[in-house]
Amino acid sequence: MTDKADPQDPRVSFQELKLLLKAILINNRTSSETADILAENCAGCERDNALSHGIFRMPGYVDSLRSGWVDGRAVPDIAQFGPSFIRIDARNGFAQRALASADQLIRRTVRETGIAIVAIRNSHHFSALWPDVEPFALAGYMAITAVNGLANVVPHGGRLAVYGTNPIAFAVPVHDAQPLVVDQATSVMANGEVRLHALANKPVPSGTGVDRDGNPTIDPHAILAGGALNTFGGYKGSSIALFVEILAGAVTGGQFSFENDFTGFPGAQTPKAGQLLIVIDPNCGGLTNFESRLALLCAQLVDAGQDRLPGARRFANRAAADQSGIPIALGELQRLRTLAGE
Ligand code: NDP
Known part of the structure; x- marks a missing residue:
């Protein structure tokens, strides 16, 4: 960052x-x-x-x-199926608005059933994911989310961009401490970071991406001008990006990253993406020590030498x-x- x-x-x-x-x-x-x-x-x-x-x-x-690519005035359409599954059609609006509109329903569903699965489609996500999960951890829940985006990441060994930078995030409450919040792209670098490097004319680290011909490059301009990013962690990271693509682009009923098409919308930048969110009540069934167990785990990470917590x-x-x-x-x-x- x-x-x-x-x-x-x-x-x-x-x-x-x-x-x-x-x-x-x-x-x-x-x-x-x-x-x-x-x-x-x-x-x-x-x-x-x-x-x-x-x-x-x-x-x-x-x-x-x-x-006109995204509708800033869209009102989402929210529907619950069974006790825990909530589907939201964001109607070409922003995912954050969709999530905010369903917030009360999500919290009630988690309280009553122990879990809520929220599948948002027809939505745009142009921000970090931590704001989507952190509030649930502050309320004592665990939240996990995944979002796909614009195809600008090549699968491991590939030449063409298929995935978005497909971020994934989770947040959990920790006894007597801030929640533990992990929020990261599944590409080596988030696209916003590449753009910040381009603005500053700073090279990106080797292994970050490829140019338009599929050759490795450290030039952020070449990555942005028809090139692409690599997934983190070789073929294993590539499969995590695939996992996100399925959760966010298919389970939601949304579209795949490679299906974004800005033709006819000059200037458009916000990826039309799906978002899957899972919120779990870790105290479901009478468990009472989740937060203190998490505190123990965090302390162990610090004792083990991790320089800081996510x-x-x-x-x-x-x-x-x-x-x-x-x-x-x-x-x-x-x-x-x-x-x-x-
Ligand atoms: P980073 O690599 O900066 O950070 C990833 C996670 O690792 C964060 O939780 C961070 O915590 C943590 N972290 C970083 N350094 C350390 C360390 N030394 N020890 C322990 N934990 C560490 O994130 P990315 O560049 O991958 O992603 C940046 C943002 O871009 C994310 O918010 C992501 O959601 C967003 N994004 C959004 C997309 C979209 O389409 N909407 C697409 C792709 C990315 P901390 O936050 O405290 O630094």
Whole structure:
């Protein structure tokens, strides 16, 4: 994850940033309700220094909305099948809005049945996954999610992009501590990170991707201009990307990453992707020690020498931002204000 923070940058509060982002979205064909959800999500990424999905994404949201590729005013259609299976048709809107609209139903389903499986289709996901799972861990549940995207990742040994960067995330509560939150692409590098490297004209590490002819490259521009990323972890990582593609692109009734087609929507960037979310009540059946067992496991990881727990960097950044504001370069702030029509 790219870290920024120039001590000279101006600081804005989370609320100030959220309102600015909300205004940008409302100005660009988004309902107030959806704008509120996306602004909270994007400002949260910036606050936590999850920069590949922070304010750097706003022009992409705006271009996609203006192109008509994604519907910022879509109202999702939610249906429950059996005690635990919830299907959502996001109606070409954002997955985060779909999830927020079903939040109460998901929580009730988990309370009553011990598990909720949420399959979102016809949706766009242009952000990090941790905001989708972390709130459930804060409520005492385990949440697991997978999202597919735009085909820009080659399967192991392949030449053509088939998978999206297909992220997967999970979050669990830990006794007397922040939840444990893991959120990662199944490509060597997230596409947003490649774009940040391209903006900074910085090479990516060797093994990250291939150019348009399938040759290995460390040039982020070549990866973005018709090239592709590799999956992490060789053929094993490639199979995890396949797993995500099936969960998010098929179990949901959504589409595969390679089925995205921006033709006719110049400027569109948000991947039309499916999302599968599973929320589990670990206390189901009278278990009472899940969180303390997780605390034991985390302590063991630290004792074993793991330098930090997943999610810890974000929580530390969040605490710092809550105290002294979110650092944003003046030029970026001005660009956001212009987008907001100020
Ligand atoms: P990173 O490689 O930066 O981090 C992956 C996970 O590993 C995080 O949970 C991170 O915690 C943790 N981690 C990182 N370093 C360490 C360490 N030294 N010890 C222990 N844990 C560590 O993530 P990616 O670049 O793969 O993905 C970035 C983001 O991009 C994710 O939020 C992902 O959801 C998003 N994404 C979204 C897509 C979409 O289509 N919507 C597509 C692909 C990716 P921490 O967060 O605390 O650093």
